[in-house]
Amino acid sequence: MVTIHEVAARAGVSAATVSRFLRGRRVRASAAIQTAVDELGYSPSAAAQSLKSGRTYTIGVVVPDITNPYFAAVVKGMESVTRTEPYRILLANSDESGEREDDVIADMVRRVDGIVLAPATEQDRTPLNVRDAGVPLVFVDRDLADGEDFDAILVDNAGGARQAAEHLMGLGHTRIAAISGPVDTTPGRRRREGFLETLAAAGIGIAPEHDLIGDFREQSGYQLTLSLLSLPEPPTAVFTANNLMTLGALKALHDMRVGVPDEISLIGFDDLDTGPLLRPPLTVIDRPMVEQGVLAMRLLLRRLDPRHVDDMPRRVVLGTKLVDRASTAPPRTSPAGTAAPSPAGRTRAR
Amino acid sequence: MVTIHEVAARAGVSAATVSRFLRGRRVRASAAIQTAVDELGYSPSAAAQSLKSGRTYTIGVVVPDITNPYFAAVVKGMESVTRTEPYRILLANSDESGEREDDVIADMVRRVDGIVLAPATEQDRTPLNVRDAGVPLVFVDRDLADGEDFDAILVDNAGGARQAAEHLMGLGHTRIAAISGPVDTTPGRRRREGFLETLAAAGIGIAPEHDLIGDFREQSGYQLTLSLLSLPEPPTAVFTANNLMTLGALKALHDMRVGVPDEISLIGFDDLDTGPLLRPPLTVIDRPMVEQGVLAMRLLLRRLDPRHVDDMPRRVVLGTKLVDRASTAPPRTSPAGTAAPSPAGRTRAR
DNA sequence: CAGGGTGCTGACAACGATTTCACTTGCCGG
DNA sequence: CCGGCAAGTGAAATCGTTGTCAGCACCCTG
Numbered sequence: 116m117v118t119i120h121e122v123a124a125r126a127g128v129s130a131a132t133v134s135r136f137l138r139g140r141r142v143r144a145s146a147a148i149q150t151a152v153d154e155l156g157y158s159p160s161a162a163a164q165s166l167k168s169g170r171t172y173t174i175g176v177v178v179p180d181i182t183n184p185y186f187a188a189v190v191k192g193m194e195s196v197t198r199t200e201p202y203r204i205l206l207a208n209s210d211e212s213g214e215r216e217d218d219v220i221a222d223m224v225r226r227v228d229g230i231v232l233a234p235a236t237e238q239d240r241t242p243l244n245v246r247d248a249g250v251p252l253v254f255v256d257r258d259l260a261d262g263e264d265f266d267a268i269l270v271d272n273a274g275g276a277r278q279a280a281e282h283l284m285g286l287g288h289t290r291i292a293a294i295s296g297p298v299d300t301t302p303g304r305r306r307r308e309g310f311l312e313t314l315a316a317a318g319i320g321i322a323p324e325h326d327l328i329g330d331f332r333e334q335s336g337y338q339l340t341l342s343l344l345s346l347p348e349p350p351t352a353v354f355t356a357n358n359l360m361t362l363g364a365l366k367a368l369h370d371m372r373v374g375v376p377d378e379i380s381l382i383g384f385d386d387l388d389t390g391p392l393l394r395p396p397l398t399v400i401d402r403p404m405v406e407q408g409v410l411a412m413r414l415l416l417r418r419l420d421p422r423h424v425d426d427m428p429r430r431v432v433l434g435t436k437l438v439d440r441a442s443t444a445p446p447r448t449s450p451a452g453t454a455a456p457s458p459a460g461r462t463r464a465r
Numbered sequence: 466m467v468t469i470h471e472v473a474a475r476a477g478v479s480a481a482t483v484s485r486f487l488r489g490r491r492v493r494a495s496a497a498i499q500t501a502v503d504e505l506g507y508s509p510s511a512a513a514q515s516l517k518s519g520r521t522y523t524i525g526v527v528v529p530d531i532t533n534p535y536f537a538a539v540v541k542g543m544e545s546v547t548r549t550e551p552y553r554i555l556l557a558n559s560d561e562s563g564e565r566e567d568d569v570i571a572d573m574v575r576r577v578d579g580i581v582l583a584p585a586t587e588q589d590r591t592p593l594n595v596r597d598a599g600v601p602l603v604f605v606d607r608d609l610a611d612g613e614d615f616d617a618i619l620v621d622n623a624g625g626a627r628q629a630a631e632h633l634m635g636l637g638h639t640r641i642a643a644i645s646g647p648v649d650t651t652p653g654r655r656r657r658e659g660f661l662e663t664l665a666a667a668g669i670g671i672a673p674e675h676d677l678i679g680d681f682r683e684q685s686g687y688q689l690t691l692s693l694l695s696l697p698e699p700p701t702a703v704f705t706a707n708n709l710m711t712l713g714a715l716k717a718l719h720d721m722r723v724g725v726p727d728e729i730s731l732i733g734f735d736d737l738d739t740g741p742l743l744r745p746p747l748t749v750i751d752r753p754m755v756e757q758g759v760l761a762m763r764l765l766l767r768r769l770d771p772r773h774v775d776d777m778p779r780r781v782v783l784g785t786k787l788v789d790r791a792s793t794a795p796p797r798t799s800p801a802g803t804a805a806p807s808p809a810g811r812t813r814a815r
Numbered sequence: 816c817a818g819g820g821t822g823c824t825g826a827c828a829a830c831g832a833t834t835t836c837a838c839t840t841g842c843c844g845g
Numbered sequence: 846c847c848g849g850c851a852a853g854t855g856a857a858a859t860c861g862t863t864g865t866c867a868g869c870a871c872c873c874t875g
Contacts, residue, residue, distance in 0.1 A: 116519070116599070118831055129855045134833055143853065156597065161575040162521065163831035165512035166860050169466070173555070173576075182541050187532045194531070194558050198565075203572065205523070206556040208544050215548075222553065225511040226523075247506065249466070333738075365742055388683075389739040392715055468861055479825045484863055493823065513861035516830050 117155045125151040172201050174415060175223035175230040179211045179331070185358060185385050185404055186233070189255060192408020193231060200416060202228075209235050211297075211331065217241050224248045229415045233257045236299040251418040255411040257301040266418060267430045268411040272302050272384075273309030275400040275435030276354070279382045280313035282398070282437055283352045287445045288380065292325035292350035294339045294360055303331070306356045306384055325350050329360050336363025344371050351446035352380035358387050361397065365442075369394070376444035386438055396440035403433050467505045475501040522551050524765060525573035525580040529561045529681070535708055535735050535754055536583070539605060542758020543581060550766060552578075559585050561647075561681065567591050574598045579765045583607045586649040601768040605761040607651040616768060617780045618761040622652050622734075623659030625750040625785030626704070629732045630663035632748070632787055633702045636795045638730065642675035642700035644689045644710055653681070656706045656734055675700050679710050686713025694721050701729060701796035708735035711747065715792075719744075726794035736788055746790035753783050 123130040126147040136142040136149075137159070151157070165171045176193060178186040194204055205227055209216035213235040220241050223230060229251040234242065237260040245252045246265075254267035283291055293310050296303030307328075314321055324346055329335035336355055340363065343349055355361040361383030368375050375381050375395055386401040387393075410431055417423050473480040476497040486492040487502075487509065501507070515521045526543060528536040544554055555577055559566035563585040570591050573580060579601040584592065587610040595602045596615075604617035633641055643660050646653030657678075664671055674696055679685035686705055690713065693699055705711040711733030718725050725731050725745055736751040737743075760781055767773050 116831090119833095120831080130832075131834080131855060131857095132853085135853090138833085141853080158571070158575055160516070160831050162512050162515035163860090164833085166510070166516050166831080166862090167833050169860080171512065176556075180541075181531070181544070182534065182537045184532065184534070184537075187534075187537045190556075191530075191532050191558065194556070201572075203576070204556050206526075206540070206544070206554050208541065221508075222551075225508055226553070362739060362742065369742065387739065389712060389737065389743060392712070392719065392743050393739060394742060394744045466861090469863095470861080480861090481825060481827095481863075482823085485823090488863085491822080510861050513830090514863085516832090516860090517862050517864085519830080 116160070117157045119157070119159065122148065122151045122155055122157045125155065171226055171228050173203050173205050173227045174412070175205045175207070175220070175227040175232075177207050177209055177216060177219055177223070177230065177232045179209050179233060179235065181206065181208055183357075183359060184387060185256075188404035189233075189408035189411070192405035192410075193412040194408075195405075196409055196412040196416070202416065209233075211235055213239055213241075220245060224250050229253070229419055231255055231411050231415055234259060234300075236297070237262075237301055237304065238299060251415060251424070253411050253415045253418070255407055263430070264428045266414050266428050268407050268414065268433070269301070269431065270402045270407070270433045271435055272305035273312075275384060275402065276306040276309030276356075277313045278435060278437045279354050279384065279400050280310050280317075282382060282439070282443065283354065283380060284314070284317055284319060286352070286380065286443060288350075288352040289319050290325070290348065290350045290446075291319070291321060291352045291354065292327065292343050293321065293354045294327045294329050294336060294343075294356060294364065296329060296331045296356045296360070298328060300331075302384075303328075303356065310354055322348075329356070331357050331359060333359040333363040333366075336360030337367045338363075340364040340367035341371070344368075344373065350379065352382070352443065355381065355383045358383060358385035358399075361385070361399070362387070365393065365397070376442050377447060380443040380446070382443050390438070391440060393442075395442045398440045398443040399438050400435050401438045402435045407433065466510070467507045469507070469509065472498065472501045472505055472507045475505065521576055521578050523553050523555050523577045524762070525555045525557070525570070525577040525582075527557050527559055527566060527569055527573070527580065527582045529559050529583060529585065531556065531558055533707075533709060534737060535606075538754035539758035539761070542755035542760075543762040544758075545755075546759055546762040546766070552766065559583075561585055563589055563591075570595060574600050579603070579769055581605055581761050581765055584609060584650075586647070587612075587651055587654065588649060601765060601774070603761050603765045603768070605757055613780070614778045616764050616778050618757050618764065618783070619651070619781065620752045620757070620783045621785055622655035623662075625734060625752065626656040626659030626706075627663040628785060628787045629704050629734070629750050630660045630667075632732060632789070632793065633704065633730060634664070634667055634669060636702075636730065636793060638700075638702040638796050639669050640675070640698065640700045640796075641669070641671060641702045641704065642677065642693050643671065643704045644677045644679050644686060644693075644706060644714065646679060646681045646706045646710070648678060650681075652734075653678075653706065660704055672698075679706070681707050681709060683709040683713040683716075686710030687717045688713075690714040690717035691721070694718075694723060699729070702793065703729060703731050705731065705733045708733060708737055711735070711749070712737070715743065715747070725792050727797055730793040730796070732793050740788070741790060743792075745792045748790045748793040749788050750785050751788045752785045757783065 119130045119133050123133045126144055128144050132142055133148055136145055207219040216235045231253050233256045242252055254265055258267055295307035298304045327339045329339050355364045373379055383399045386399045390397045469480045469483050473483045476494055478494050482492055483498055486495055486498045557569040566585045581603050583606045592602055604615055608617055645657035648654045677689045679689050705714045723729055733749045736749045740747045
């Protein structure tokens with residue numbers, strides 16, 4: 116490893132002068148120094164710079180699962196922001212485990228200037244430690260139960276779930292099931308609440324055996340859908356609370372040869388790249404993904420600016436959008452005791 | 466920030482003793498030190514440790530695009546290995562741009578102990594600089610034209626492409642198109658070569674206008690497929706050299722209402738999570754994804770071990786597997802001058 | 816009881832870059 | 846021709862941690 120002193124020696128100046136030159140100050144021997152730098156292939160030690168300056172120019176990013184297309188997109192958004200900044204991203208998966216998250220963050224706190232986190236649960240206490248350690252923190256996608264005084268980029272989970280519920284009710288469904296995410300996560304809880312409350316407000320209840328809780332993984336969407344199908348009175352429509360569980364549900368329906376949407380309608384939260392190409396094309400609640408990452412990273416970098424450290428916490432809530440494809444349709448047979456309405460003027464994308 | 470000296474002062478010992486205690490050596494005042502550490506919430510400065518030890522316990526990972534499910538899986542594999550090690554991952558996208566890759570790596574070299582790279586092109590000279598800087602480097606998915614003396618985890622690209630070609634020929638196709646990736650990347654070049662050579666060896670040529678080069682992005686798969694469809698004599702089968710271009714091709718075929726596989730058969734390189742659920746379920750060449758990440762990271766960490774720095778370069782080539790779903794079928798009309806064979810005993814997955 | 820371990824200890828010097836401080840040089844104007 | 850100022854310089858201190866080194870106290874053995 117070549118140090119600033121070797122450069123200095125070769126250029127016939129002191130290390131201080133080399134340092135000044137590299138930081139853009141005017142210096143007599145600039146030509147000689149530049150030559151020495153080039154010849155030696157010198158580049159300053161990041162560790163030494165960090166030690167001196169107290170800044171690492173690194174941002175920690177902790178998400179539950181990078182192979183989830185949603186989080187991949189969020190991370191890409193964050194990464195794109197760092198393109199014009201001297202920051203890099205230190206990435207870790209928490210695998211939806213609070214424990215793993217703790218470990219990872221305890222380590223990160225020592226190495227980064229700030230953290231973007233999708234907390235594993237709303238009861239998560241790790242963020243408090245991060246704050247105590249003086250490391251700025253921004254939540255993305257998920258929040259804490261009492262997280263009001265943290266920066267956050269969120270999405271209107273309850274509103275999106277409401278759109279899903281209204282869509283299904285508008286088609287005439289009354290026997291509706293929900294496969295929610297863990298209720299100790301923001302999206303899990305809020306999407307379920309939004310969905311159930313909308314049904315309730317319309318006078319449509321949900322049977323206890325139709326109110327299922329999964330873990331946001333494909334496997335649980337699959338299993339819970341199977342359990343719905345084995346019910347004496349299966350639902351005519353299912354709402355799945357994230358992309359992976361939607362996929363699992365769709366696989367289960369295929370495997371059991373259940374027609375979608377003829378026999379059962381399916382609507383999911385979060386769009387997929389392949390959404391339009393699936394059998395059938397999926398009707399989903401969509402939301403900005405890359406943009407969430409961009410906003411989160413911008414917010415964090417802003418917080419790193421000494422002028423903004425003490426700004427009020429900033430909480431951004433983005434809207435959702437119903438993408439009406441072909442996995443939902445009116446129920447085939449009208450549910451017992453209810454007249455099937457005839458939904459008019461429905462148009463579909465494609 | 467609380468330093469080791471503050472802990473030392475509170476525990477009534479010297480900093481050296483605290484350091485020794487923390488590194489597991491026996492020390493008289495261990496109880497007092499532990500108390501001081503807990504009360505002060507001390508954790509050592511990573512920057513200072515790096516400066517002293519010359520190790521950062523960070524691995525740089527540079528991939529073209531983290532939202533590509535293949536690379537997401539690879540990164541996940543790498544991340545899972547670091548779970549049992551004290552290493553973290555510094556992640557960057559190169560966006561298939563050699564320039565961006567240069568920038569990112571020039572910066573990473575200063576901050577990491579090693580790098581896993583999927584080089585943007587085979588002519589890439591950056592790796593040489595990395596090696597000169599004394600930073601171990603492992604290639605994943607892609608190689609250099611003269612990369613034999615670098616560690617690498619690769620896949621049998623030519624072999625996979627051959628499987629695809631043989632599959633299509635076995636079905637009786639003779640008018641076959643290929644949408645390849647950039648020929649200055651390993652997978653782009655090798656898959657194309659493997660495909661064309663297999664066709665040639667069987668006495669089936671490829672029309673120049675059927676031999677297309679894309680850029681591994683969905684959009685290019687889409688556009689090039691449209692161009693194939695606008696030909697006076699479109700192909701009866703198409704091979705797309707990666708997952709994203711396969712998706713683009715499928716979208717184009719849908720948009721132009723071309724029946725798959727009735728009118729055109731489609732086979733892609735790389736499977737998708739949603740592969741079985743697509744219209745139609747995709748026939749693809751599959752390969753280990755997470756495993757490639759695991760192997761790459763293990764290899765790199767091994768290389769970081771002083772006992773193995775000077776080992777011979779290790780090059781692993783993994784095999785591919787044809788996953789026969791439903792996007793390929795015999796050509797509907799036999800091509801001019803050829804008798805349509807009747808493929809017997811074909812079984813499909815689902 | 817002397818001699819020699821053994822087991823800990825603290826002072827100090829590194830690691831590499833940056834910044835402060837006091838200083839020199841050269842130039843300009845009076 | 847001299848005083849003063851601007852511009853540029855190097856020595857040294859600093860960031861927080863760890864390894865080296867010399868030293869001290871204690872205990873065991875002969």
